[in-house]
Amino acid sequence: MNPVSARRRYALVSALTWLPPGLMMAPLVLLMAGRGLGVAQIGAVMGLYGLTVVVLELPTGGLSDVIGRRTVLAASGAFSAAAYTVLVLAHSLPMFMLGCALKGVARALSSGPAQAWYVDTLHAAEGRDADLKPGLARGEAMGSIALCAGVVTGGLLPLGLSSVVAEPLAAPLVLAGVASVLLLTVVLVALPEPPRERLGLGEVLRGVPLSIRTGVGVAVRDGVLARMLGVSAAAGIALCSIELLTPIRLGELTGGAGSTAYGMVAAVGFAASAAGNALAPAFARIAGGSIRGARAGAVVTVLALGGLAASTALPGPAGVAATAGAYLVMFVGLSAATLLHVEIMHGRVESAQRATLLSVDSLALQLGGFLANVGLGWLAGRVGIGAAWAVASGLMLLSTLLYPRTRAVLAVAPGRAP
Structure with a gap:
């Protein structure tokens, strides 16, 4: 094809x-x-x-x-x-x-x-x-x-x-x-x-656990992949922080119209995500490669989360506009970073473990989301929504240090990956 x-x-x-x-x-x-x-x-x-x-x-x-x-x-x-x-x-x-x-x-x-x-x-x-x-x-x-x-x-x-x-x-x-x-x-x-090859039920039942062990083993032993899983966990924290706290913030600003306001913002957020995915190749081209492009997208996410934290100081329509704007910018940056992040991971794995590795990456994202729901939800209740978004921004900033510093990692054969 x-x-x-x-x-x-x-x-x-x-x-x-x-x-x-x-x-x-x-x-x-x-x-x-x-x-x-x-x-x-x-x-x-x-x-x-x-x-x-x-x-x-x-x-x-x-x-x-x-x-x-x-x-x-x-x-x-x-x-x-x-x-x-x-x-x-x-x-x-x-x-x-x-x-x-x-x-x-x-x-x-x-x-x-x-x-x-x-x-x-x-x-x-x-x-x-x-x-x-x-x-x-x-x-x-x-x-x-x-x-x-x-x-x-x-x-x-x-x-x-x-x-x-x-x-x-x-x-x-x-x-x-x-x-x-x-x-x-x-x-x-x-x-x-x-x-x-057509496999019998017994062969499938034996092959699936073996594939899982191999895929997880590759993800753990390969230093680049292990770092990328850390980045995914941070992305899960960022994503869940806005899904959890944005409806609450818009509800505070608009009263009974909070659900409608969030529904509109969320729908446009998906469009912003589409824009971020479409712009990912441009991020890589302008930044000088997929690794730098992914890091640039993560930095945009950091700034947007910081903007969300700062927006909590604004009341009324100004607060709604600032929250919605930062929300949309965050989706552009995170989507671009995530797509380039996935490209880096594909370059480190063979076909036989590819889907398993994507599942491991998805679990890392969900783990980050769980931590955000528990930890940032508690923090927002005790200190405020702005503080929770600020912490999410800081964790996302730290995750940018996990990206490898050389393009050579994209060309390493998975069988020789560290």
Whole structure:
């Protein structure tokens, strides 16, 4: 397959992967509440989703490395379609828990295989020195655009259907199910892979743990990869700090309109993320390489978090404008840094461990998010939101020291990596 075709197919799959979660984001909690679930029950449902993703993150990455990217992505589409079907029909806590558990399985299965497929395909066409940035940028940007479109559609569609259907909040989830079926179809038709040895169940069950051990071992032993995992943890702290504290801050500034204000800012934030992904190659070109470009994106993130901390001194509309502006700049910088960060990691690993390494990286990001939810949430309650954002900015600044200082690390063969 030629690189242009691979890039287009990866972008399409990325968009279809992220469109359903975007459609679900706005109406799901309201749908559960409207069907009788209390706040604690809704929290339990969402907690089960997160727990499912974390528990299955590494096994599904290993499964992708053992049986192939296409098969795992197709399974993700099938689980996603089943999840939205259950959620549309659910009217009780057990059914909502089942639907979100299935959605968690789908999310874990989709974490890494599409990107691994694109990198493997490009390496096969152009060699290991192929420039990954344009294709990764397009794919990640399309995912962010799909999220933005999904959030906006999921928020507006129920309003447009309120006089037409009995439960308009379920309509975005129906659309998400349709998009999941489309993802399954596209994966089966448009993502060819080299023939693989057909493995029996026993071979798969033995191969997945071996793939996980090998992938984790590479990440731990390779000094560059270990540093990049530290960067991912810091990015998780930065990301969770704004997801946790921005709604609270906007609520303080706008009163009852806080939810609406955050919804608008979050939707535009996905567009800012798409812009950051699209600008990542320019960051690398201007800075003089992917490592310097990633560090530059991280510095933009640091400055934006600092701006968020400073914005807490502003009241009223000025505070809203400053908070929203810093929020959007942070997403541009973090998205550009993350894409270049991923390119650095791909250069350090072989195809056989690629998806597993992406899962390890995702777990590091989630660990940072957990620490932010607990630590920065406590700090914000005791000292203030501005102090919590300032700490997040400082930790992100420290993470810039973890980036390697030479381009040579991009060319080191994984088998000889330290």
